[in-house]
Amino acid sequence: MKTRVGLTIAGSDSCGGAGIQADLKTFSALGTYGMSVITAVTAQNTTGVVDVREMDVAIVKNQIDCLFDDIEIDAVKIGMVSSTEIINVIAACLKKYKAVNVVVDPVMVSKSGYYLLRPEAKAALLKLLFPIAAVVTPNIPEAELITNSKIENLEQMKEAARIIYELGPAHVVIKGGHLTEDAIDVLYDGSSFKYLKGSRIDTRNTHGTGCTFSSAITAHLARGYAVTEAVKLAKDYINGAIAHSIELGHGFGPTGHFYELYRKAGMLNA
Numbered sequence: 001m002k003t004r005v006g007l008t009i010a011g012s013d014s015c016g017g018a019g020i021q022a023d024l025k026t027f028s029a030l031g032t033y034g035m036s037v038i039t040a041v042t043a044q045n046t047t048g049v050v051d052v053r054e055m056d057v058a059i060v061k062n063q064i065d066c067l068f069d070d071i072e073i074d075a076v077k078i079g080m081v082s083s084t085e086i087i088n089v090i091a092a093c094l095k096k097y098k099a100v101n102v103v104v105d106p107v108m109v110s111k112s113g114y115y116l117l118r119p120e121a122k123a124a125l126l127k128l129l130f131p132i133a134a135v136v137t138p139n140i141p142e143a144e145l146i147t148n149s150k151i152e153n154l155e156q157m158k159e160a161a162r163i164i165y166e167l168g169p170a171h172v173v174i175k176g177g178h179l180t181e182d183a184i185d186v187l188y189d190g191s192s193f194k195y196l197k198g199s200r201i202d203t204r205n206t207h208g209t210g211c212t213f214s215s216a217i218t219a220h221l222a223r224g225y226a227v228t229e230a231v232k233l234a235k236d237y238i239n240g241a242i243a244h245s246i247e248l249g250h251g252f253g254p255t256g257h258f259y260e261l262y263r264k265a266g267m268l269n270a
Contacts, residue, residue: 005071006032006222008215009064009090010079010107011040011052011116017254018208023077023215025257030219030237035071037063039081039090042116046207046249052116054082061089068097074222075101077215078133080116084124091128101221104133104169105214108142122146131168135227137214138164139175154184154195161188171227173217175210187231194228196235205245205253212255213238 006027013019020036027034039060043051067073076099081087094102106125108117117125126146130136140151143160146167151160151174161172165188176184185196216234217227225233244259256262 004032004219004222004224005035005073006075006077006215006218007035007037007067007073008077008079008218009037009039009060009081010077010211011042011082012038013208014041014043015045015207015249015254017046017248017252018211019079022208022211022254022257023079023218026212026215026237027219027222029257029260030216030223032074032219032222035067035073037067039079039086040116042080046251046253048251049116052082054086057085057089060086061093064090064093064097068093068099073097073099075103075218077103077105077218078129079105079211079214080107081125081129082117082121084118084121087121087124087128091132094132099132100134101218102129102133102135103214103218103221104129104136105210106136106138106142106146107210108145126167130164133169134221135171135173135214135217135231136164136169137173137175137210137217139177139210140179143174153179154186157184157186158188158193161186161193165190171231173231175213177206177209185231185235187228189227194231196232198235198239201239201242203242203245204251205247205255206242207252207254209238209242209255212241212257 008023024034187194220230241255244256
């Protein structure tokens with residue numbers, strides 16, 4: 001049986017709930033072999049981001065080159081890419097290797113308000129990475145920054161999806177977790193909308209939910225699912241991970257990426 005391989009290109013989260021760490025956990029939980037290209041190292045915990053160090057552009061390029069030169073990669077997730085230079089080299093490499101099933105999670109601002117994408121790099125993100133994406137997955141604050149508009153309801157989410165689709169991705173998923181009512185995600189393919197509904201779960205432990213959701217889509221694409229089915233399965237997975245989130249630290253704890261294994265190991269109550 002062929003090993004399905006997912007690659008995450010993102011920043012490292014020292015707390016383990018988001019970024020590279022969340023992506024690799026999600027890949028593993030969903031039966032996909034995970035590999036990583038680290039774009040930045042962050043110092044953070046459950047209460048927020050303390051510091052960030054970007055990787056040198058050359059080492060980012062070399063990480064990508066050596067993996068594609070050796071291994072067949074079934075899907076690629078792009079998360080935190082903070083500078084124009086890093087975005088340029090990622091786009092060039094992925095085009096060179098004709099990367100497939102690219103999922104772009106436009107990580108811009110952390111939950112604690114730390115800006116993870118330099119303002120001057122926004123244009124490069126939209127111009128270079130969105131057009132090569134099979135799926136982009138902004139949350140509402142990110143969609144507002146991308147479209148320069150306010151989003152407070154479902155109709156505004158749909159309009160934002162239309163605007164973002166025009167930037168070049170094949171599919172747009174706008175995550176509705178920041179709405180005041182039920183968490184409804186909107187999936188748009190340029191011709192029709194699909195709505196992914198989920199009950200709002202009463203927990204503060206939502207650190208890394210965006211990273212986990214986008215990497216779950218990536219894992220399912222790597223395993224051969226079409227985009228619509230991959231997004232639906234990812235929604236089911238993230239709902240379960242949030243429902244079985246982990247109490248950790250003094251702030252926003254992480255989701256339970258391996259909640260089935262954690263339950264068996266006695267780490268969860270239900």
